[in-house]
Amino acid sequence: MHKDDLEKLLRDTLQQEVSEERHYLDGLEKKIVAELTGRLPRRGWLQTLTRLFTQMEGSHRRQLAVIGITAVIFLFLGIFVSERLPLFRGLFSTYDKQHTTTITANSNRGQLLFVMPAPGAQTVAVVGSFNNWEPTLLTDEDEDGIWLTNLSLTPGRYEYAFVVDGRWWGQDPLADEYVRSFGGYNSVRYVGYTGDNI
Amino acid sequence: MSKEEESSVYRVQDEVSLLRASLNGEVEAWGEIVSRYKEAILGLCVGFLRNCPDAEDISHDTFIRAYENLHRYHMEKRFSTWIFTIASNLCRNRLRYRRRHPILPLPVQMEGGCSPAITIAQEDRQAQIRQGLSRLPYRYRAPITLRYYNDLSYHQIARVLSLPEGTIKTHIYRGKALLKQEIEKMEVVNHA
Numbered sequence: 129m130h131k132d133d134l135e136k137l138l139r140d141t142l143q144q145e146v147s148e149e150r151h152y153l154d155g156l157e158k159k160i161v162a163e164l165t166g167r168l169p170r171r172g173w174l175q176t177l178t179r180l181f182t183q184m185e186g187s188h189r190r191q192l193a194v195i196g197i198t199a200v201i202f203l204f205l206g207i208f209v210s211e212r213l214p215l216f217r218g219l220f221s222t223y224d225k226q227h228t229t230t231i232t233a234n235s236n237r238g239q240l241l242f243v244m245p246a247p248g249a250q251t252v253a254v255v256g257s258f259n260n261w262e263p264t265l266l267t268d269e270d271e272d273g274i275w276l277t278n279l280s281l282t283p284g285r286y287e288y289a290f291v292v293d294g295r296w297w298g299q300d301p302l303a304d305e306y307v308r309s310f311g312g313y314n315s316v317r318y319v320g321y322t323g324d325n326i
Numbered sequence: 327m328s329k330e331e332e333s334s335v336y337r338v339q340d341e342v343s344l345l346r347a348s349l350n351g352e353v354e355a356w357g358e359i360v361s362r363y364k365e366a367i368l369g370l371c372v373g374f375l376r377n378c379p380d381a382e383d384i385s386h387d388t389f390i391r392a393y394e395n396l397h398r399y400h401m402e403k404r405f406s407t408w409i410f411t412i413a414s415n416l417c418r419n420r421l422r423y424r425r426r427h428p429i430l431p432l433p434v435q436m437e438g439g440c441s442p443a444i445t446i447a448q449e450d451r452q453a454q455i456r457q458g459l460s461r462l463p464y465r466y467r468a469p470i471t472l473r474y475y476n477d478l479s480y481h482q483i484a485r486v487l488s489l490p491e492g493t494i495k496t497h498i499y500r501g502k503a504l505l506k507q508e509i510e511k512m513e514v515v516n517h518a
Contacts, residue, residue, distance in 0.1 A: 138455060138475075142369055142373055142471065143475070149378060153365060163390065
């Protein structure tokens with residue numbers, strides 16, 4: 129059989145097969161439309177926003193823009209005030225005020241405060257490169273569930289983890305970064321300089 | 327505007343306008359897209375699946391699935407390639423399903439594709455092609471259908487089937503060679 133004959137036969141055969149199914153094709157669009165009526169195609173969030181925005185009248189669009197810009201200004205103002213003014217600094221989190229600032233101040237002098245919230249724990253220790261991975265116990269003198277210890281360290285990078293009642297706790301929320309180690313995580317803190325400088 | 331008037335308005339619109347309207351929830355516009363593509367999609371499904379009830383099912387599902395996912399379609403790209411890709415993926419899933427849940431073979435219909443009337447006349451060349459296509463592996467049948475029924479270029483077929491263009495050319499060439507062999511075998515049997 130010649131190549132062109134085969135190609136023509138293929139075309140004709142497939143056409144023929146579809147034409148035999150014409151009964152199915154008749155009215156398929158109506159069937160689909162009926163099935164889809166009242167069911168909107170899913171949209172991406174950007175398309176939905178764009179559509180809402182373009183359908184609005186001019187005055188509404190302006191109002192929405194003013195509201196949006198005002199919201200953004202207030203958001204930035206809020207962040208600025210909470211960061212800069214001591215009065216507001218701890219407004220949203222007393223925990224941050226007590227501990228984060230202390231750590232930053234002490235870090236420069238070689239003092240590092242380790243804090244571990246563990247209410248109900250029997251023993252909390254910190255192990256790390258500064259103590260040859262031998263446990264240094266944290267204390268909870270006021271029994272509020274926050275365990276603390278203050279260590280005096282020379283400037284450098286320190287890898288560590290907490291051990292709470294024998295359980296490894298490698299991700300300290302106050303750490304500068306985390307590293308993977310033996311299938312788990314360890315925390316890293318820098319004393320005397322930031323990680324960026326290293 | 328009555329439904330008839332509405333659909334006649336859509337009939338003269340270009341594809342992009344219809345797709346935009348569909349995306350805005352105008353289902354009648356999608357109905358016009360269905361009427362423009364239904365033959366192409368059914369042909370693709372028949373060619374891929376070689377089983378008419380499944381082909382009808384998948385054609386229907388393709389239009390529903392495409393409508394539901396229309397927001398993912400990029401208007402600057404060719405719509406036909408996009409909808410053929412959906413149909414082709416659905417066909418592939420159905421074939422996988424059929425491997426686990428085969429239909430009980432109907433001696434006349436299975437081998438010959440859709441129409442028993444045609445397969446009875448074994449000498450008929452078209453019946454031979456139908457049988458040959460049914461025996462052809464899916465990897466050859468799919469590009470052959472897209473090439474000779476849907477009239478797609480090698481480049482478009484490659485995009486629909488997510489394969490390199492060179493592979494498509496090879497598969498079409500080998501598929502046709504196999505088909506030719508099958509037909510020749512059938513002729514020998516018929517003459518014997």
